[in-house]
Amino acid sequence: MSNAPSPLQNRLLAVLPEIEFERLKPQLEAVDMPLGHVLYESGRTLSHVYFPTTSIVSLLYVMENGASAEIAVVGNEGVVGIALFMGGESTPSRAVVQSAGQGFRLRGQAIKEVFSRSGPVMHLMLRYTQALITQMAQTAVCNRHHSLDQQLCRWLLLSLDRLQGNELVMTQELIANMLGVRREGVTEGALKLQAAGLIRYARGHITVLDRVGLEARTCECYAVVRKEYGRLLPDRIAT
Amino acid sequence: MSNAPSPLQNRLLAVLPEIEFERLKPQLEAVDMPLGHVLYESGRTLSHVYFPTTSIVSLLYVMENGASAEIAVVGNEGVVGIALFMGGESTPSRAVVQSAGQGFRLRGQAIKEVFSRSGPVMHLMLRYTQALITQMAQTAVCNRHHSLDQQLCRWLLLSLDRLQGNELVMTQELIANMLGVRREGVTEGALKLQAAGLIRYARGHITVLDRVGLEARTCECYAVVRKEYGRLLPDRIAT
């Protein structure tokens, strides 16, 4: 029974080589993590990374209308605030204590120094990875909350951003696989878009006629992802 | 117009400092990426990372019953195979060419060398990050395909794994927020679990009576996540 909380209750810290742990230890600050406490807010620059010991933290995405969805959950097996060392400094999600308890925190600067000895290739890879993470998280949110029609628009836009030109070669069947929905659902969605003059569809060839129109029909998820790609990847590497 | 494909068409490669790019360049191999081509299979060790130039790649999770869901999409803004440099070597997802085109690939060893100069703290952080990514990806899949009841079980198990003891303090309202569903839906799900003798519920206190029973009721997502945490994090850092 460890009554005095120890950083070693966090299993990431516990498996570090002793030398490394001893180096970090003086900088670890014990913190109380009461239920509902917000460790960081969406879009805010993080000041610390948190290593939960007896608490659980939820990573939540809060939508514009206030509805939310959990992206992931972090307990004593992990660390909250990976954006700090991935190089993004912030994320579009919020971290909330889901189960009260203790933890330790480390100033952002300290963890960043560990990563600072590495070269530009690694930094770029990590920043990209964070952008990818955002896309995954937003996919989860979108799957939960948005209509097939909105998701279809999002998907078309994400694909379009990665192509030159405005035509994509893709059957409705394949799109359905990607979105995890029925083929018939894609048919109906595509028909609506076609009727609205936004796309033209013909046996595996989609031509986007009105990109702005698609953006107007999709959900916020697309914009969130696009913005993060723009923010994280330099020199006009946008989504 | 660049008729001869250039690695610089990939925007990650394009923003690298010239010195770094020149170092990688001789090792970049141009590859054709035909529609439907599987770059890597779920669970298989990756041999290369791929930098798409004119192609688009889908990261898909394929469920046991064959249904699938796209986790994310990667085009010339990114790289396929982040598990290689994150240290995981493999992922539970499959990478499929969604739009035919070209790309460049790099032997895994080459990208790993870039990361090998870093210390154990960073490696651990990255491996953890990959585990977290898996959790997010699986959340997306689960949101798409599984019932509220299954998701409730998954959520309870993930929380339980991060707690000592078998009681969690959590109102149905909060769980609903996490899962992104109605509170009433959680009520109904919890009642079923209680009727089956798996949990006991009382005003914000849940006691898990039959963990194995919960595991039997949840979907594959829980096991996938748990297994990846076990695999990626050493020394019995499980989910």
Added chain:
DNA sequence: GCTGCTGTGTGCGGGAGCGTACAGACTCAA
């Protein structure tokens, strides 16, 4: 031409979960 295959359109019953509304049950403080 005909035949087959692939891709798209359509219709219908059913179920899961939503929005809404409200009722009971427990807890705490005045």
Added chain:
DNA sequence: TTGAGTCTGTACGCTCCCGCACACAGCAGC
């Protein structure tokens, strides 16, 4: 003890999407 507040249970109509079935249209090859 009484009332207010919080948490949980129940009910009902509705919508979106699913599963299934089938028709049709374009495009290949012979």
